[in-house]
Amino acid sequence: MTPLPDTAPDITVTTLLADTSQRTLADDVLAGLSASPKTLPPKHFYDSVGAELFDQICDLPEYYPTRAEREILVTQSAQIAQLTGATELVELGAGSADKTRVLLTALSEAGTLDTYVPMDVAEQQLRQVCEAIADEYPGLKVHGVAGDFLRHMDAVPASEGPRIVALLGGTVGNFIGADRADLLAGISAALRPTDYLLLGTDLVKDRAPLEAAYDDSQGVTAAFNRNVLQVINRELDADFDLNSFEHIALYNEQEEQIEMRLRSTLAQEVTIKNLSALRVVFEAGEEILTEVSAKFTPERLEQDLAGAGLELAWFETDSAGQFALSLSHPQLSP
Numbered sequence: 001m002t003p004l005p006d007t008a009p010d011i012t013v014t015t016l017l018a019d020t021s022q023r024t025l026a027d028d029v030l031a032g033l034s035a036s037p038k039t040l041p042p043k044h045f046y047d048s049v050g051a052e053l054f055d056q057i058c059d060l061p062e063y064y065p066t067r068a069e070r071e072i073l074v075t076q077s078a079q080i081a082q083l084t085g086a087t088e089l090v091e092l093g094a095g096s097a098d099k100t101r102v103l104l105t106a107l108s109e110a111g112t113l114d115t116y117v118p119m120d121v122a123e124q125q126l127r128q129v130c131e132a133i134a135d136e137y138p139g140l141k142v143h144g145v146a147g148d149f150l151r152h153m154d155a156v157p158a159s160e161g162p163r164i165v166a167l168l169g170g171t172v173g174n175f176i177g178a179d180r181a182d183l184l185a186g187i188s189a190a191l192r193p194t195d196y197l198l199l200g201t202d203l204v205k206d207r208a209p210l211e212a213a214y215d216d217s218q219g220v221t222a223a224f225n226r227n228v229l230q231v232i233n234r235e236l237d238a239d240f241d242l243n244s245f246e247h248i249a250l251y252n253e254q255e256e257q258i259e260m261r262l263r264s265t266l267a268q269e270v271t272i273k274n275l276s277a278l279r280v281v282f283e284a285g286e287e288i289l290t291e292v293s294a295k296f297t298p299e300r301l302e303q304d305l306a307g308a309g310l311e312l313a314w315f316e317t318d319s320a321g322q323f324a325l326s327l328s329h330p331q332l333s334p
């Protein structure tokens, strides 16, 4: 771990990715593309191009989650500040931290906020966010962590006062089964009795708005999906032809999740030089599962939280009931 003091005096960025991110990509690509069916974990979408494409997705007319979550933050942030009394906001998968400003402002106005700790694998964007937020909130300590929230929770600096650990944007839904349980358990382990998890979850709804949100008319989500192949081409010297993979986004009603795939439009073979020239064979129509986005009911949310030793303390949706924000805290031992 190398803490790198940044230019402005109240910004620190700790970077934990340098030695390991390429290795992680290689391991994930080898495991995922050798599996049947083929899969890739979603965190590799977010190089600087992917992070920029995700920001464009957030502004698309079809992509309701960002607007809905922002609406809840606008109407409820003062309440969140009052309920938590937080002196510190830790944000996992902060991205552009656009909506986060609403909460930072409410916490500042409540007079409690001291420190903001954004964590993300998208290091370049994280550094820009740290600088912008330190500028916008004079006196706020900003400590960025360029790291993986599945592996580096212990790099979040200790805090004295009550803390909110936020995971917004429905990111928790990108993890399924044991991965989600591990993520929530890791967060839960980092919470003290006075801390809260602030979680953004997309809610179960009809198929049409869900599929439109993940397959927009301008093709931005398709470009975001295909960009993961570009990341593999660049980082692992592979020869994926992006034009021969079609973007697919379908709602799996039984599992209550959107499933995003890349479908090979022809029979083809791809070589990944930096994986000992691994040859990956695709049949025509064969798919790679690239992202799952689980949709929640309040019951499913409570169940998942309870599995991680967390208790729901507060739950609100936007006015159209599309998206939810919740606060939960560690269950008190009996």
Ligand SMILES: C[S@@+](CC[C@H](N)C(=O)[O-])C[C@H]1O[C@@H](n2cnc3c(N)ncnc32)[C@H](O)[C@@H]1O
Pocket (backbone or CB within 6 Å): 042, 043, 046, 054, 058, 092, 093, 094, 095, 096, 097, 099, 119, 120, 121, 122, 147, 148, 149, 150, 167, 168, 169, 170, 171
């Ligand atoms: C769906 S976006 C949400 C961004 C932002 N929180 C929002 O609400 O718009 C997911 C974010 O999590 C980051 N991310 C994904 N997997 C991660 C991981 N394992 N560790 C740290 N950050 C991760 C991505 O780089 C991206 O910025």
